[in-house]
Amino acid sequence: MRALLLYRLDLADDIAGDGIDPVDPRAPIIRATDLGMTRGDGVFETAVVRRGRPQALEAHLARLERSARLMELPPPRPERWRAAVRRAAAEVSRxxxxxxxxxxxxxxxxxxxxxxxxxxxxxxVLGFTVDDPAGVRARGVSAVVLDRGYRQDVMHTAPWLLQGAKSLAYAVNQAALREARRRGADDVVFVSTDGAVLEGPRSTLIARLDGALVTPPPEQGVLPGTTQADVFAGLADVPTRIAPLLRDDLERADALWLCSSTRGAVPVRELDGVTRAVDPELTARMNAVLDGRED
Incomplete structure (x- = not known):
């Protein structure tokens, strides 16, 4: 990862100008007393840039607003974020x-x-680079199944736990990825304590069951997947549905993918040490849909 540019965004109501202040990406702009740093009390989104444009920007802005609402933060002003993200995307695409x-x-x-x-x-707003995902899309990832420690109805029984919000508090997700590495794997599929399949620490799960692509519903405390949604919308000839998945469904699925903004659709080639079938053709179709998106 390389940091390319950084904007400080003035979110006050009475700003002069557009409130987008370019700063050196190595310069400190967050105080040690900012609640985002000391408590993880904030929200974020990441959009990949293709052809100078941030992909799925409107979906990311909608999810930013949803996360802010769940965390009782001030409503984001979409027009200000939209302008800053588009400017950043144009700059990093020079x-x-x-x-x-x-x-x-x-x-x-x-x-x-x-x-x-x-x-x-x-x-x-931070502009940065990541490795081209072509390699990981081709080779796939190994994953382990880990218990998230909550029941699948946690959003309703304990909304204060903020499952389903894309918050800055990522320590648990990072710990899960470290546990995966200790087990010799690349990634994680979370399940609930009562056996429902959820998501990855930084991805949405898609399983192919009985010829249909299936992903868990947001009501189970998972993030609404912007990448997964575009895959489903772009594959008009493939049956899709948003429905609960159980732990056993991972075993009987004939293909699994982990989807995220920067990597796209990545097949799971191994789960809990067991080799899984992959579908290179459908993976390529999914990523052709994703790479062709506009904002």
Whole structure:
């Protein structure tokens, strides 16, 4: 990963100009007393950049608003975020900025703001690069199944746990990925304590069952997948549905994918040490849909 650019976003109501302030991406812009840093009290989104445009931007903005609502943050002003993300995408797409073997992406985040000064939310937009996902799409990933520690109805029984919000508090997700590496795997599929399949720490799960592509519903405390939604919309000839999946469904599925903004649709080639079948043709079709998206 390389940081390419950074904007500080002024989120006050009475700003002069567009409120988009370019700063050195190595410069500190967040105070040590910002609640996003000290408590993980904030939300974020990441959009991949193709042909100079941030992909699925409107879906990401809608999910940012949803996460902010779940966390009782001030409603994001979509027009301000939209302008900043589009400007960042255009900047990182200038010739010579992104190196061979990389692609660009934009991360945009909003915190509750400073714990001491109470000056309102903090916002920033970061342009960065990641490895081109072509390789991982071709070879797939190994994954392990880990218990998330909640029942599948956690959004309804304990909404204060904020399952389903894309918050900055990613320590548990990072710990799960470290556990996967300890077990010799690349990634994780979370399940609930009562046996429902959920999602990955940084991805949405798609399973092919009885010829249909199936993904778990957001009501089970998973993030609504922007990438998964575009896959489903773009494969008009393939049956799709959003429906609960059980742990046993992972075993009987004839193909599994983990979907995320920067990597697209990545097949699971091994689950809990057992080799799984992959479908290179359908994987290629999924990623052709994703790479062809506009914002």
């Amino acid at each position: 010739p010579g900025v992104v190196r061979e073997g990389e692609i660009a992406a934009i991360k945009f985040a909003m915190t509750r703001g400073d714990e001491i000064e109470s000056s309102g939310p903090t916002g920033w």
